[in-house]
Amino acid sequence: MVGADAGALALAQVVISGLLLGAVYALLAIGLNLIFGVMRVINIAHGELLMLGSYATFWLFTLWGVNPIVSLVLVLPAMFLLGALLQRTLVDRVVGQPLLISLLLTFGLSSFLIGVALNLWTANYRSVPAFSGSIVVGGLALSISRVIAFVVALAITLAVWYFLRTTRLGKAVRATSQNTEVALVCGIDVARIRLLAFGLGTAMAGAAGSLLAVIYTVYPEMGRTFLMKAFAIIVLGGLGSFGGAFVGALALGVAEALAAFAWNTQIAEAVAYAIFIGVLFVRPSGLFGVRE
C-alpha cells in the first residue's frame, strides 16, 4: 500500500513540476504567436530574446543583488524598447516580403545575438541562486523557484490576454492580426500596431528568460532549445489561438515531465519534436486552430 501511495505521490509531483514549467513556456509561445499573427514573420531570434532576458536577470542579480522578480520591472520595459527598436530598424523592412526573407533576417539576428553574447559574456554556464529549496505540502515538494516562475508567468499572460481582449489598442492588435488590409481601411495605424506587437512579444520572451534563469542555467545558446519548444506549442495549440498556445504549453510541460519519469530524460527532449511532427500529420490546424 505504501508503495502505491508513494508511486501516486511521485506521479503527482511530476505532473505538478510539468505544469509549473508549462506556464513559462506559455509566456514564450504566446509572444511568438503574437508577432507572427500581426506581421506574418516567424521570429527565429525569439529564443535569443529570451536569452537576453536571462542574462539581464543574471547580471542584475550578480552585480547588484537585484531580486529576479524585481528585475522584471526593468527587464520588461527594456525588452519592450529593444523589440520596438528591432522592429523599427530591421523587421519592418521584411514585413510583406517573401517569407524566406524574414526567416533569413531573424535567423541572422539570432546568430548575431548568440555571437554577441559569446563575446561579451563567454560560453560559461551561469545560474541565479535565488529562491532555492522547496515548500513541502502534503508530501509534495514544490520547488520555490518554479512556483514563483509559475505565478509570475501566469500573471503576465493574463495581463496580456486582458489587454488584447478589452482595450481599444488590444482590439486593434487583434484586428490587424485577422486582416491587415481591412484594419488599415478601418483607420488603424498598422505600423504602430506592429511596433507594439513586436515590443510586447519581445518583452514576453524576455520575461520568460528572466524566470527560466532562476530555474535553469544561463548560456548564450540556451535560446534554441526553447524556440523549438515554442514552435511545438504553437503547432499543438493552433496558430493564432491565445488559449490554444496556453493549453499547448501546459501540455508540453507535463508531457516532457511524464516522459522523463516514465522513460528517461533523453526521450523527454524528443517530446517537443514528436508533438510537432505528430500534429502536422494528424491535425495540422492544431487542437484549437480553425481548419481552413
Next chain:
Amino acid sequence: MGGRDGLSRRDFLRLAAGAGGVVAIAGCGQSAAQTGRGSQPAAGQPAPAAGQSGGAASSAPIKVGASISTTGSNARTGLYQQEAYLLWEKQINARGGLLGRPVQMIIRDDQSDPSTGQKLYEQLITDDKVDLILGPYSSGVTQAVATVAEKYRYPMLAAGASASDLWSRGDRKYLFGVYSIAESYFTGVVEIAQKEGYRTIAVVSEDTLFPKSTANGTVKLAQDKGLQVVVQEQYPQKVADVSSLIQKVKAANAEVLVGGSYLPDALLLTRQAKDLDYNPKLLAFSVGAAMPDFGESLGKDADYVFGPSMWEPELNTPGNQEFVRAYMEMFNREPDYHSAAGYSACQVLEAAVNAVGALDNQRIRDWLSSAEMETVLPGKYKVDANGMMIGHDAITVQWQGPNKVIVWPAKYAQGTYKLPTPAWSQRT
C-alpha cells in the same frame, strides 16, 4: 501592398518546420566557421616540413597544435586545459625554447563537438603543418581526434580524456593517457559508501563517452562492494531539466547519488535535488565537484558534496607549488585538475622531445610508450602496452565549508570526510 493575406496556417507549419531545419543545419555549419585564437603563420616565413624537420639549424618556431572546447557545454573545463598549454608555451619560451627553437601553440576552438575537433586536427596537421600535437578536451572529442592522430602518425597525449574505451580496443599506437581512467573515478566514493554501510545507490550520467564510462565503472564498483544499484539512467548533453530524474531517484530511495557529469549538469542536479527536497546521504559528481567553480556557483549548497579529483593544488608533487603560483600569476585564478593534466601533458611531451633530441614523431611515440616520469600530477606518468595510463593516483575530495578537502586515499588525505550529508531543510 497586397500579397500578404495569402498566408495560411499550413504555410506557417511548413515554414516552422523549415525554420527548425535551418536552425539544425546552422548548428553544424557554424562549427567550421569559428576558429579560436589560432595564429596565422606570417607571410614569407618558411614553414617547416611536417613533423620531420630534425631540429637542426632551423630557428623557426616549433608549432604545437591542439583544439580545445572553449565554447559550448565543456567550455568552462576546456579553458583550464587551454590555459595550462598557454602557460607552458610562455614558460618554455622563457627557458629558451624546445631544442633551442621557440614554441608556438596553435589552439583552435572545437565548440565541444567531436566532429569539429576531428576536422580541426586534420587541418592543423595538413594545413598548419604543426610539428607536434597535444590532446583536446573531453573523451568524446579525443575519441574522434585519435583517428586523425593514428592516420598521420602523430603521437598525442590525451590531456583531457580518460574513458578506457579510448585504449581498450588495443589498436591505437599513438594515443597516451595522462590521468586515471574514467571507470575508476568513483573508487574512493564507493569505498567510503560501503564503509558507512549505505546500501542503495543511483548512478545517473550524461549520454556521452566519458560520463557513460564513469557511470558504467561506478555500477561495477558498487556491485562488487555489495551496493544495490536502484537507478541507472542517462540524460542528453545540454539537458535543461532533470527534475523528473531526481524524482525517480527520490522515489527509489537511493542513499547515494553519483552523477557521471560535467560541470553544468553537476550544478543542475544539485540545485534540483534541493528544489525537490531529495536528501541523499552521499552526493558525488565526476567532473564539476572538484572544480573551484562548483563551490563558487552553489555557495553553501556545495557543502558535503564529493568528487573524484586527479590533482589538487596542495599536493607535494615535484614543481607543483611553482606551477600553481605561475598559473595564478598568469590567469588570476586557481588552476583546477584539468589545468594540471594539461600541464602534465606538456611536461611529458617536452621530456619526450628532449630525450629523443629531434622532432621525430616515431621515436617520440616509442619514448612515450615506455617512459616513466614524475609530473605535477600525483603518482607518475606510466602507460600500459595500449597507451592507457596506469601510474597515476586518483584522489577523492569533499567540500567542507568553503574548502575542498582531500579525504581519500589515506596516502594523500588532508582530513576525514563528513557523513551523512544533512537534509537540505536542516542546513543553515
